[in-house]
Amino acid sequence: MRSYINELFARIEKDSELKNSVKIIGIAAGNNKGDVAFEEKKYDYPIVPDEKYEFHQLVGQPPTPFFIFARPYGNGRLLVLDSFLGKLEDTDKLFAMVKAAMKKSLSGSPVTLKKNQNDQESDELVIPVEDSKLVKMISQSLAVNGEHNDKIEKINLKELGDIYTLALKKSKRRIFARIVARKIPCVDCHDVFFVYSFDDMGQFIEFIPISISKLDNEKWDEKDSNKMKNNFEGKSLLTERHFNPKVDAISSATISSEVIYNSMGETEIVIRKLIDMGYIKR
């Protein structure tokens, strides 16, 4: 199944002109060192982990596989010469693309450099539920032991999404609900939307899926949601947690589960921002 890039790799390595000028590298979005080491035998070219989705986010969270032909552009930057999405199992065609990209790289002229990348239209995810339903989910995630408070405040943390908060009068705690909307690094997967809540100490409270799918677009059921909730129950979200697909994943939704773990792992940054903004006092 993986043979077509391996074949391309072999072909480049045999070509004296391309051998030292072209390098193939796989960047594994959301995978850690262990995952990559476990699967390494399948690949003849280097695969490096992008455990925290840093590169994946830098390139606009593409579905995978996504391919980029690029050349060094100074100061650690790359200039994109070509790109394509999805499998292209025709090695001849791929090899022709490599040669064409190489030609562009050497001549430099056919590339029309975009003046400002911010000019690109944004591709923001839209939460796929009505506002009233979303409000209900937020309230549900912020209800702690029957303690309610009508004053829910919304905080926009820009790239970290929207946070909703309320102060509990009885226990004098403040709790937060974060809405997460994430693209999935997989070509057949659907975007992930969920709400989770935590207290001012980073302790997990609730997990409510807004829209999460398994293989074949089957929606998560209550059992799946409960399993994910149980994975975090009674735990602090400030402790670094490594995703173990064999134990932590929901069946037929491994990559979605991994993205949920990654998003929950951002809670520490969220809390730091909330401290800076004065919502949490230390």
Place this chain on the structure above:
Amino acid sequence: MNGLKTNPQPFPGVCFFYKGALSTMIKKVHILFTFILLGMSLFNLTVEAADIPKGLPREGDIISAFSVPVPDNKTFISYLMLEEDGIFQPAEMDVKLLFIEVLNVY
């Protein structure tokens, strides 16, 4: 024979009718499959040449500086012409062209 029930033999004309209908149906199915296959091949062509969705890098875009971990494997370290462990910037490699596959190993 009294009281013994047997399955009635079909009338020969009905058999011919069945045969005729069957061969027409097979022809229709053939035509239908041809259309499906044609459609599928067209679809495949579209998939291969699919437009890059908004927000993803395409020709002329610049990818900001980034670092990735140096592979553990010695063969790969030498392939990438790296010297040290830790992290490295692919864009700082002495190459003319980088072919990056963004993937997930699961």
